[in-house]
Amino acid sequence: MKILSGKQISEADKYTIEHDGITSEELMERAGTLVFKQIHQRLQGAPIPIKIFCGIGNNGGDGLVIGRHLIQHGYDVKLYTVAYSDKRSEDFLKNYEKIKDITNDWPGLIKEVDDFPEISVGDFVIDAIFGVGLNRPIESWVAKLVTHINDSGAFTLAVDIPSGLFDDQPPQGSVIQANYTLTFGAPKLVFYLPDTMDYAGEVQVLDIGLNKRFIAGIDSRTYLIGKQEAPALYQPRNKNSHKGDYGNILIAGGSYGKIGSVLLSATAAMHTGSGLCTLYVPKCGYEIIQSSLPEAMVLTDENEQKLSDFPIDFEADTIGFGMGAGTENESITAFEKLLQNQKKPILVDADGLNMLSKKPELLKLLPENSVLTPHPGELKRLIGEWENDFEKLEKARNFSKKFNVILVIKGAYTFILQNEELFINTSGNPGMATAGSGDVLSGVITSLMGQNYQPVAASILGVFIHGLSGDLVASAQGYEGVTSGEMARNMGKAFQYLFQKEIKTGGKE
Ligand SMILES: NC(=O)C1=CN([C@@H]2O[C@H](COP(=O)(O)OP(=O)(O)OC[C@H]3O[C@@H](n4cnc5c(N)ncnc54)[C@H](O)[C@@H]3O)[C@@H](O)[C@H]2O)[C@@H](O)CC1
């Protein structure tokens, strides 16, 4: 699904009104009704006090539509107008009039702090103060109202976007801390960035019937990857095939005390369908790997404890390098030797990335379309500090362009970035915040690259499947029970789940 900016959504809104024979009032009615239906489905008529805070623009208009339907269905609703100026949008006014027809209880007018209603922790708050029309930080008493709502501890549903959050820049003032966001037309980038994702809580996109052809034509290269998108990347296996068709990969890394990392990568690679998998490790890893993973082959370095050389005559389809390798000079020399002899894209993870940061001249040697999989700490070492997520994305994009590589920025939502394109993964869960989880991911992506997936497709599908495996393990054992070894061993099941409708993707889509 495309991620769109507020401006792009407004354009789609305008186009739909002009071409699809629908008025802006009808579109607002549709949007508000969809929100009402979601609430009604969950509350099932429960007598919970609902407090709706409506701004005076179209977001506020949505709030009035939602309120009207809730009142008509017998809910205990109190509407408030947050009158931050004397202007009112046209559709707000039309819906304000309609409230008169169904209740004598006019919306309460809030113009200053003294007008704030009490909000109990058991109330259900609907935030329809500002939508994507926000063009400056929320200030004065409206900012205090936002804090008042946040401090109440009441469950808060944001309409379209939590008030105070910009869709295309970091927040500056007060922002509604929502538990749930029902957003219109398309997801917005800020819902997935580490600095701002917590404001939105769980996000659901409502299809309000914006013109599909127009949306398809919008130039957005940012996509959300979920269960609709990922299966299309899968390459089915042929009946008429043999192990040579599914890649001969090399996983290189490990050091004394950290052989587990490459073992996890290789285990994941085998369960992702690799035809042949060889590990290249220091001598101390030999017995550990041979006895733990008999499916894999092992080549050993001369050095007992760390990599010091690289077997350049080994012909692998692709290489996954760096997990648990340490950053000793000898090991950097080994990496340099690899890079000088490798033309096809490789994957670099963990200490491989730290080696690139330690010796940046190696970056130029990376084969085109190689995949780098940093977590935020490794990314910082590669591209430098950033002030906010937007600056981070810009720096990462420049880095990807400069060195012709794909960046897989790991996190609660993992970002896969190549040039102007950005893919945001939605599978996975907090149980995956556990040692070795990243090693598993590097094995999965290396395996797919070895199976002839284009590096960017291998990264997108690999990250999604990796998260799916984490979701499968979590659904069986709870978040705390997730281990990376279990994730590696469940990769095959994750492929099966890719094509089943009821996949639970961490509830984040
Ligand atoms: N397809 C769509 O885009 C649809 C949009 N709708 C709703 O319309 C919303 C956008 O509505 P509007 O453009 O009227 O804007 P908002 O309702 O988000 O904001 C209202 C106005 O407040 C002013 N303002 C902005 N920042 C302020 C600040 N910090 N302090 C005081 N005033 C400020 C601006 O002049 C803005 O136009 C969407 O978020 C959505 O909820 C829906 O009604 C239906 C369809």
Ligand SMILES: Nc1ncnc2c1ncn2[C@@H]1O[C@H](COP(=O)(O)OP(=O)(O)O)[C@@H](O)[C@H]1O
């Ligand atoms: N809260 C979370 N939700 C979803 N995925 C997560 C979460 N925390 C971590 N992950 C995933 O787990 C992996 C952790 O990788 P990394 O930090 O490299 O771990 P390690 O170095 O222990 O292998 C990444 O793929 C990341 O996306």
Ligand SMILES: [K+]
């Ligand atoms: K809002």
